[in-house]
Amino acid sequence: MHGIISAGIIGIGLGAQYALLALGFTLIFGVLGVVNFAHGGFYVLGGYVGYWAVSSAGLPYPVAVLAAVVATAALGYLFELVFVERFVDEQLATMMLTVGLYLVMSTGVLAGFGPEPADFAFPVTGSWHGGGFFIPWANLIVLGVCVLAIAAVYLVLYRTDLGRALRALADDRPVARAQGIRPHLLFPLAFALATGLAGLTGAVVTPILTLSPHVGDSVLATSFMVVILGGLGSVTGSTVAAFVVGLIEAYSDVYLGGSKGALALFLLVLLILIAKPSGLFGREARRA
Amino acid sequence: MSTGGTGAARLQLEGVSKRFGGLQVFKDITFEIPPGDLLGVIGPNGAGKTTLINVISGNLPPTQGRILLGKQNVTGKPVYAMSRMGVVRSFQQTNVFRNASVRENLARALRFSGAEGGSWRGIAELLEALGLAARLEEPAEKLPYGLQKMLGLMMAYATSPKVLLLDEPAAGLERRERARVDALIDHARNALGCAVLLVEHDMELIRRICPRIMVLEAGSVIAAGAPDEVLSRPDVIEAYLGPGDSEGP
């Protein structure tokens, strides 16, 4: 019983981390229809900007996190404007562009900071212990940031004009265009919002785990899995799926071991998708 | 299984219903269309007309009821199977292979339906009538809207159907182009012996060519019979003609 609850706590911790990661990915996908293969790159970059701000510029950690968000959002904005915009309707081209960007970004980080893991530590240490369970404070803070970020994204999407326009674009681009919504102004903003979220995740999560130039690979794979499992472009779906994946991973890893656990996770996701081809919260495919 | 267009067959619906989760799109629809006959279906937007076509064509499975083609029960068969048995639909929006030429579009219709061979001859005359014959080598996306729509109808026709399901074939067409729809339907009924189901907002067209019509409102049949009689019933006018929009969108 004790073990089951512990694994559940771990799963929720993982889920929070994945939810935060998937948020940006699903936004870009939902609004632009672009699979952002550089998502992990923005996560790593966010981590390194935070690291640089703390260790070289001597800024306090919360300011460093802010700096990471601003830097990654700015880069995302520029990249969308210069590269993605021209190809926004061509899924294959945008995929290739983001793959290229990811390679350039991770090489840039490697050249700038070296291959060794960076010394980027979370300012809060220790764990909360109670009733035979424990939760590291850092994980609680990530959970908090996750809740805040999701709330913020919901606010933006459902309470602002920007959000209404973005949702209109996500629903039906031609109709949105006909209503006077101008994608070429909004797409860079949406991209920046999403990459900023990836940067935020990087700045908050990498100090708890590891920060090195190549931690972005698995981040991409996880975000992708979570977003698709949740259903295309659905913020609610990806959030729920993040916790589903986190819990499955926790239980299968704890009870089956790392390698078999991963196998079980992948098989379950495969089965869910075969049974429900448009994801847990997916509408029918956007283009028939 | 016969795939050619020679045999004619009767389309019959028995108590067919469709429900999406909690939403009842239509229920308990029963009618039949003998070979060579034409049934017009009218009703306000959202009445379930397109869904009805989707269900008959096999794009969606019905929730209840049976669909019969001749004596054969074809309920719940997939689209391609329905199409190969001769139940073919057209689409409300223009639906053609935009990147292919007109000729390739038609060739695909002939090939995919299994109705290859002499059928080019069978459609030549109609191609002329619909204004497509001169533009066979043009890419479909370069055609004006009206001709794209004609091409879409022509492709359905080229499969040599036994039952033709037409979803607002006249919508968006200019007045003079609408006569071409009449020509196509006449051809289908007379040359192929097709049973035709016509969903349309164009009341002139309906009055002109439909021997009988059916009015669908909120998923139920509220009236059926000859157009003049049905269209003068007060409840139909209330439900449908009341808003005064007798033209298509």
Added chain:
Amino acid sequence: MNAGIRFCLLATVAAFPFVLDAAPANSGCELKLGMIGPLSGAATSWGVALRSGAEFGAAEVNKTGGLPVGAEKCKVSVVSYDSKYTADGAAAGANYFASQNVKFIIGPVGSPEATGIKPVAQRNGQITFSTAYAKNAIEPQFPLAFHELSGPATWAPPLAKAAKEKFGFQSIVCVAPNDQGGTDIASVDAEAYRAVGIKASEEYYQRGTTNFAPIIQRILNQNPDAVDTASSPPGDAATMAKQLREAGFNGVIGRLGGPGTAEIIRAVGGVEKLGNFYWLEIVSTDDPGVKALWEEYKELMGQPAPDNTLMIPAVASSRLLLKAISKAGTIDDAAKVAEALRSLPVEDKNLGKGEWTGQKIYGINQELSFPVGMGLIINGKTVGVQKIDTVEAR
């Protein structure tokens, strides 16, 4: 489409001069030492360390006016190739070097690379010095393949014994990634612990895992006295050590397999919090000779050495290899140089006396062994690195 053909032909034609140009200009005597290893991806730091070691060995010789080979004095340079930690990358690298007439290769680093390069290098007549911990890193059928440092089968038994004596634990979990870079080390470690009467089990995680909380929970469910992070990459090992301590694990943490001690200490929050910790140093780093190497490197190369001990065996094997080339009197005949290598006394300026080992484990005596070190932190205090003699139990 014809333009497509033309493009292809152009590309092919353009490729040839590029490649052929790279052939060595044969004026004077120039010796190119190859370095193959991962220079991109997660294992980059290992490749960089190896390259630095080879460059240092070359620079040392060049300072004395070049390497005497026969009547000539050869200038030594190092060329490197990124094998991306893959078998095909390493095989391509060996062929690339062959096309440039590079016969002597420091590296490759990882097990997949070693697997990929062995047959190709043998075919091309190239000597390799791999650092892979694979169980078949060297084999009798590949007499040109050498091993740059002693592998787990050599150092795990004495270290397991020493760790048991120091900390007295009765059970241990060895944890590593689920690919060859993990399984070939953790399974040998576990066997070594069992041999000294410790109850040992193995846990493998999916390479690329970032959050180890579930794995840690699984390990804790087994309630072990100690955890050995074996050959997990430094970042992974650091995260695991941190999460172990956060979860209230107070037992011993070990690391018999790879570098990364600095990261682990940092991640956990200092030596005091780490408590009891022991680790393998691939050389005895507290030896004055070894310590001097870092200074020598800085002086000769004008920049600090990379912070990775894998550089040290690369220096030692480069030196020995160059010595053998000189002795064999050829810069082309790898078989002759290999012969010379086997016959040379193993003695390094900084590392002291070593020997060729490997007969018992690999069936071929081509593993360059120097004493290794065991680093210790006991009760939150750094004790330092003890020299451990790994002389093969014959």
Added chain:
Amino acid sequence: MTGRRRGRLVGAAEITALLLCVVAFATPWLTHNLFVLSVINQILIATMAAYSVHVMLRMNLLSFAVPAFMAMGGFAGALVAKHGGTNVLLVGGVSFLVPALIALPLGILILRLRGVYFVLVTYIFSEILQLLLFETPHLTGGSNGISGIPAATFLAQSFSSSAAVLQIAAGLALVATVVTAALCQWCEQPFAAIDENETLAASLGLVIWRFKALGFVVAAGLAGLAGLSLVLMLLTAHPSSFSPLSSVNYITYAIVGGRASILGPAVGSALLVFAGNIFSSQGEYSPGFFGVLILLVVFIARGGITGAVHTLWSRRRKQPASLAASTKLQDLA
């Protein structure tokens, strides 16, 4: 008319692709430079893998399952060579058939997924297969793979030198080219229809799953040949040769080369594998160079290299004719 023109154009691309295989086969007589041989060998392997992507792309399906099928073909071939026989026809046949046979039931399960859902499921499949290799040490050697594979033989001749290994790869690539060309030619119209408008194609009576399954099965077999070729080059079947993320490489080759014609995979593989090898001697900055190259090609050559060349070509030659326009658009679809 259009049909005939198209046929001729496609024919030229196919013949070129076949000729390239023949040229590759002949390289050992042109040069003994091992690096050239090794690069061409890698290009051939990459081309076969990119064919696998190409076939699926024709139906607008992006498959990340290539490494998985390569692994099946490679390991099956390795096992047969070790325990059955080393005849290259036998080994090659097995490495085509095993993945193809496994693809059939798998395809029935996953081919109704479309777009990114299909992408993810095929990616997950690659991950699963990698883990299965680790978890079946008795069959596949686990994380150590299978080594000591005997060289392939044909008519009492043993192919063990780099040159001979290259020639086997060229032979397999030739077969792969023929298979790909035949499939794409035979299914050109159905594939194009599925690519552009699946709903319409189905409502005209096209049995979509049949073509998708056929394409998937053949694509799996092609990947199997690529896997075998890789195994023969390394004389080792090793899990690290089939990492799930390597699928991104093969997809990149296919898309950068252009999906318009069968030359696309070959051109993309040639350019990018060659560049990758050159960059590898540039140390840790190689992925960066590679990334810049991808950005440039995508940015400059819309529709991939062959697509862009084709556009230029037809624009130059047939300015006024709507004929040329129609073929162009069709090919770029």
